[in-house]
Amino acid sequence: MRVLVVEDEKKTASFVRKALQAESFAVDVVANGADALAAAASTPFDAIVLDIMLPGRDGLSVLRQLRERKNTTPVLLLSARGEVNERVEGLNAGADDYLPKPFELAELVARVRALTRRGGENKPIVLRVADLSLDTVTHKAQRSGTEIELTAREYRLLEFLMRSAGRPCGRMMILEKVWDYDFDPGTNLVDVYVRRLREKIDADFEPKLLHTVRGSGYVLKETP
Amino acid sequence: MKIRTRLTWWYAGILIVSLLVMGVGTFQEISEQLRHDHRNRPEGHALDEAGEMIFQVGLPAVILGLLSGWWLTRRALAPVSKLTDAVEKIHEKNLGEKIPRTNNGDELDRLTEVFNTMTARLDNSFQRIREFTLHASHELKTPLTILCGEIETALRDESLSQSERERLLSQLDEVRRLSKIVDGLTLLAKADAGQIALKLEPLRFDELVRDNFADAQILAEPQHIQVELTTCEEISVRGDRHRLRQLLLNLADNAVKYNQPDGRVTMSLRRTDNFAEFKIASTGAGIPPEILSRVFDRFFRGDPAHENTIEGCGLGLSIAQWIVSAHNGTVQIESVPSKLTTVTVCLPLDTAAKPT
Numbered sequence: 001m002r003v004l005v006v007e008d009e010k011k012t013a014s015f016v017r018k019a020l021q022a023e024s025f026a027v028d029v030v031a032n033g034a035d036a037l038a039a040a041a042s043t044p045f046d047a048i049v050l051d052i053m054l055p056g057r058d059g060l061s062v063l064r065q066l067r068e069r070k071n072t073t074p075v076l077l078l079s080a081r082g083e084v085n086e087r088v089e090g091l092n093a094g095a096d097d098y099l100p101k102p103f104e105l106a107e108l109v110a111r112v113r114a115l116t117r118r119g120g121e122n123k124p125i126v127l128r129v130a131d132l133s134l135d136t137v138t139h140k141a142q143r144s145g146t147e148i149e150l151t152a153r154e155y156r157l158l159e160f161l162m163r164s165a166g167r168p169c170g171r172m173m174i175l176e177k178v179w180d181y182d183f184d185p186g187t188n189l190v191d192v193y194v195r196r197l198r199e200k201i202d203a204d205f206e207p208k209l210l211h212t213v214r215g216s217g218y219v220l221k222e223t224p
Numbered sequence: 225m226k227i228r229t230r231l232t233w234w235y236a237g238i239l240i241v242s243l244l245v246m247g248v249g250t251f252q253e254i255s256e257q258l259r260h261d262h263r264n265r266p267e268g269h270a271l272d273e274a275g276e277m278i279f280q281v282g283l284p285a286v287i288l289g290l291l292s293g294w295w296l297t298r299r300a301l302a303p304v305s306k307l308t309d310a311v312e313k314i315h316e317k318n319l320g321e322k323i324p325r326t327n328n329g330d331e332l333d334r335l336t337e338v339f340n341t342m343t344a345r346l347d348n349s350f351q352r353i354r355e356f357t358l359h360a361s362h363e364l365k366t367p368l369t370i371l372c373g374e375i376e377t378a379l380r381d382e383s384l385s386q387s388e389r390e391r392l393l394s395q396l397d398e399v400r401r402l403s404k405i406v407d408g409l410t411l412l413a414k415a416d417a418g419q420i421a422l423k424l425e426p427l428r429f430d431e432l433v434r435d436n437f438a439d440a441q442i443l444a445e446p447q448h449i450q451v452e453l454t455t456c457e458e459i460s461v462r463g464d465r466h467r468l469r470q471l472l473l474n475l476a477d478n479a480v481k482y483n484q485p486d487g488r489v490t491m492s493l494r495r496t497d498n499f500a501e502f503k504i505a506s507t508g509a510g511i512p513p514e515i516l517s518r519v520f521d522r523f524f525r526g527d528p529a530h531e532n533t534i535e536g537c538g539l540g541l542s543i544a545q546w547i548v549s550a551h552n553g554t555v556q557i558e559s560v561p562s563k564l565t566t567v568t569v570c571l572p573l574d575t576a577a578k579p580t
Binding site for chain 1 (some may be wrong): 325361365366368369370371372373374376377380393400401403404406407408438439442443445466469470473474477540
């Protein structure tokens with residue numbers, strides 16, 4: 001997997017590169033729009049992390065140019081302005097995801113991972129992690145043959161975590177995908193829901209599947 | 225006393241004095257003439273004639289004078305009351321608007337002009353403060369991103385000792401708190417500058433309330449707080465879905481956070497006249513009356529004792545208030561300390577929606 005990072009702020013670019021490399025992505029970094037377009041034209045990337053505020057040509061115009069050139073590489077926009085309108089504008093311009101600054105590195109990595117997997121995978125009807133299964137049609141969950149009752153919200157949370165099984169999911173990302181919140185509500189809603197879900201799917205069973213990733217969020221996987 | 229009344233009284237006084245002077249003059253003139261013409265006539269006749277003359281000519285003149293005087297001052301002072309009305313309407317938000325001028329170059333027109341220049345200067349200063357806050361919050365974002373990223377990168381180092389890790393995690397928590405504050409500040413600064421456009425659409429407010437009720441129950445569970453939704457009438461409003469959800473969650477979160485263990489939260493949504501009235505009442509310490517009016521102020525923390533135990537950015541209620549006023553609604557808070565604190569939000573009904 002190869003990712004292009006377009007970011008003019010050197011320090012930010014540097015830790016984004018390190019974090020993505022740690023997740024075994026190959027990372028190219030450029031600092032302006034023109035270089036970004038040139039790089040994207042010569043190399044097929046699996047994803048592009050694009051800062052909106054760039055010297056000269058801004059991120060949104062780079063994105064439009066890319067899409068005009070029929071380049072469909074998934075793009076994650078980064079922005080310091082962080083405004084609902086801008087998010088909509090970005091998504092309309094052809095971005096696949098949007099992350100306002102200041103962001104958490106784990107969140108960024110999780111999103112890039114999600115982008116690089118997008119579309120490539122077939123979506124199974126029954127999701128499985130170890131002996132936990134979730135039927136996405138009947139919304140029924142089972143663990144070791146025992147049926148588990150879920151509320152609508154718990155179902156959405158579990159479905160999201162299972163679809164991203166093995167990848168840590170940040171709180172913002174969970175709020176966005178499970179609650180449709182595009183703002184940070186400043187509550188511990190996610191933590192409380194995860195605790196409840198954990199009681200249902202993990203309390204009476206071994207091994208534990210739902211783990212807390214300190215400092216970043218949650219992950220559903222067999223081994224801690 | 226109004227200037228108008230005062231001027232009218234003075235004017236009346238002057239008229240009466242001049243009438244008296246006129247009367248005395250007339251009397252002397254007439255009696256002089258009578259003495260010359262008919263020496264046999266008695267003195268009293270002159271007085272009668274003079275009185276009659278004053279009565280017949282003077283009185284209507286005085287009344288006419290008074291009336292026209294009253295009209296004159298009224299006319300002269302009308303621009304003043306107009307100016308007063310216009311100035312009364314000025315507040316922080318509409319400083320940019322100008323008071324219309326007569327352009328006739330009189331003193332009052334000049335006064336209006338001076339007023340306009342003054343409000344323009346004030347507007348400019350407010351604008352600069354708003355821009356400053358906006359720029360400040362933007363400028364903080366890049367270093368915060370870097371700080372957060374650097375700490376997260378450092379945390380990836382496997383060789384860290386447990387205590388080093390703890391220290392870094394605690395720093396990360398503070399950086400996140402700071403990020404939340406900056407986020408809130410940016411939002412409010414933008415709202416002040418009128419840079420946030422709401423995405424208004426007709427929506428079922430009761431559905432949002434029910435949704436929020438479910439979240440509130442979950443939020444309240446760890447402290448064994450009971451959450452009830454007593455009434456939830458079917459109500460449509462025109463609003464921005466995200467913002468209204470943010471508002472409801474914010475209020476629910478406060479109702480839980482500032483509650484007591486085994487406390488209660490009661491929500492209701494009903495229709496009153498032309499409004500959707502959402503009430504959320506919670507038990508807990510409550511808010512002393514002397515600070516009740518300030519709870520919507522930015523960064524205002526009621527109880528210093530709670531400052532560090534309750535997490536939050538101190539902007540929640542200010543944001544809630546902005547969301548409500550952006551929807552042309554009102555928000556009120558009442559509190560009986562150590563009993564019940566009630567927040568009431570009224571949003572205008574969606575008039576286009578069919579009544580059900």
